[in-house]
Amino acid sequence: MTMSDTINTVVTPDNVHEVLKDDVTVKVAIVDIDGILRGKLMHKEKFLGAVNSGYGFTAGLFGIDMQDSYYTVPVEFSGKDYPFFDLIAKVDLSSYRRIPWEEDTPFFFAQLIHSQTNEPLYCCPRTFLQSAVDTCEQDLQATAHCGVEFEFICFKESAESLDEKGYANRKPITVGHHCYSLIRPTKNQEFCYNAFKWLHKFRVDVESWHTELGPGVFEAAIKYADAKEAGDRCTLFKTSMKQIAMHHGIMASFMAKPYQEFPGCSGHIHMSLMDKQGKNMFYPFDPSDASTVHPQMSKTFVHFLAGVLHGLPSIMAILAPTVNSYKRYIPNFWAPISVSWGVENRAAGARVIVPPTTSPNSTRFELRVPGADINPHLAIGAVLKCGLWGIKSAQELPVSALEEGGKHGQPLARSLQESVVAMDAESSVARQVLGNTFVDHFVKTRKHEWNTWQNAVTDYELKRYMELI
Structure with a gap:
């Protein structure tokens, strides 16, 4: 074949x-x-x-x-x-x-x-995303489309080599900074080109691939697809990159923040809705559908985005699912720290992308909050469920656009413990939108993750306290 x-x-x-x-x-x-x-x-x-x-x-x-x-x-x-x-x-x-x-x-x-x-x-991630896709098709006669941009770091290491040196002194495949370099990937050309070709054969197409800020850091944009397929592609991409890297003597990591001194690794989610005719529901092709918020955002777009922003604090445990996830959220370090949005504004939690930056049918938003450590099926599903709830309940945006004098809204959680409390609250949007059965299970898994961290004795503690206290 x-x-x-x-x-x-x-x-x-x-x-x-x-x-x-x-x-x-x-x-x-x-x-x-x-x-x-x-x-x-x-x-x-x-x-x-x-x-x-x-x-x-x-x-x-x-x-x-x-x-x-x-x-x-x-x-x-x-x-x-x-x-x-x-x-x-x-x-x-x-x-x-x-x-x-x-x-x-x-x-x-x-x-x-x-x-x-x-x-x-109820806790099968593919079932979770499928339920969001089904709701979209049944309630709106629409299909959600999605793509994710993953940043990840590649090391000249293996599981064995890192274990032997206690995960210290990690050696990246390139040193220093050089975003969008055409020189650095040449040093690892066989790895980069084999990844592109093999992923295409594996039906996990990458739209683009480039070096990012930091040693050994790459960013790959997974090709836009319907939400179910996007979940599969993104999950397969993470595992595939690890396997392909191993074939070339490299370890690929999607950990959110491996280095304290460099920005972390993101997993930005782009999303839009298409009707049965393949027309983007986020763009007001009919002028009467234009919102009062922005002339190139439809009313549907505004309600969807509002649902996502209202739900954001209570789904943070899905978008930032590990203890390490929260080390990304540092002011002025390329990761949003509040409920916020803006048109072509990368300082916002949600960046709205409308013409002339893109075509009307490619109008969408980019949720810049998630890290590369997301479970793609759960993250895409949670964002989609919040957006659909926003349409159904005609939610209004909680804050105005940053570039139009709007202020940053509610601060996002700075720890997994805080995000779990927000999700677990009886009145949380997550409980309304994701369902109590799923939330109860997921909250328990994250409480465990936090408990494990609370019991850990770290290198930081040893270096800070052992001699002087």
């Missing part, structure tokens, strides 16, 4: 045997709560037998953290009396692609069904 055939193939239960006729193995994966792929390599015959019925997948993976430790805050899927039954993993044939750096092994996503209730698993 040629690359072109693979990219364009639509897999169905009727043709899946033919598509896989020359294969022996198939790779399948689910997405966990931290956005990490968890999966296995299956014999083709076992996979084909599971296409219609699904296969067992342990629920225990939603009772452990990214380091496979049980949550210190009790969740449904862990505990001394938990039976660790299987969930049902249902193969998503539409997610078919082949992994170029793994001998073109076929790959599929699966989504999880709770085997005891026969309902989609």
Whole structure:
């Protein structure tokens, strides 16, 4: 099967045997709560037998953290009396692609069904995003489109080398600053060009790739797509970059703030809505639809953006999901620290992009708050759900545009603990929009993350206190 055939193939239960006729193995994966792929390599015959019925997948993976430790805050899927039954993993044939750096092994996503209730698993990230996509299509007859720009840092390291030196003295693949350099990528040309080509073959197209501020820092813009596909592409991009980097003796990290002295790594989300005719609902093609806020923003756009901004403080735990995430939010250091928006304003939490900077059909906003450490399915889903709530409830913008004399609104949380409190509040927008069942589970996983940090003794403490106190 040629690359072109693979990219364009639509897999169905009727043709899946033919598509896989020359294969022996198939790779399948689910997405966990931290956005990490968890999966296995299956014999083709076992996979084909599971296409219609699904296969067992342990629920225990939603009772452990990214380091496979049980949550210190009790969740449904862990505990001394938990039976660790299987969930049902249902193969998503539409997610078919082949992994170029793994001998073109076929790959599929699966989504999880709770085997005891026969309902989609409420904390499965792909299910979470799918529910937002379904609401958009059913309530607005519209499709959400999305793209994410990821910054990440590449080191001349491996997991073993970093472990041996206690994660200190990390060696980046390039030194110093040089944004948009045409010289630095040449030093690592094989890595950069193989990544571009292999990702294209893997149906995870990158629109652009360039060096960013800091040693070994790159930024990649994932090609705009419908929200469901964007979630898949962005999650696959992060794992793929790690694997491709390893093939070239490099470690790629999406940690939000690896260096105290440099800006952190962002995960900016661009989003728009398209109607059934493919027309952008954020642009007022009909002058009567123009908002009073800005002549090139539709009323729908204003309500959507208002929903996102009102919901922002209570979904920060999703947009900044780790303890380290909050080290990015430093004044005048390229990460927004408040509920704010502006037209072509990169100091704002949400940057509105309208003509003449772009075409009417590419009108959109860029949410500049998220870090590169997001779980893409959850982050895209949460932003979309808040925006749809904003339309449904006709929300108004909480602050005016920065460049029009507007002031910064509510400060954003400066710690994971603060963001968890905001999400967990009984009256939070997150509870209204994301649902209590999901919020209760997710809050517990983040409380665990904070507890783990609270118990850690850091190098900072040793250097500051050991001799002098």
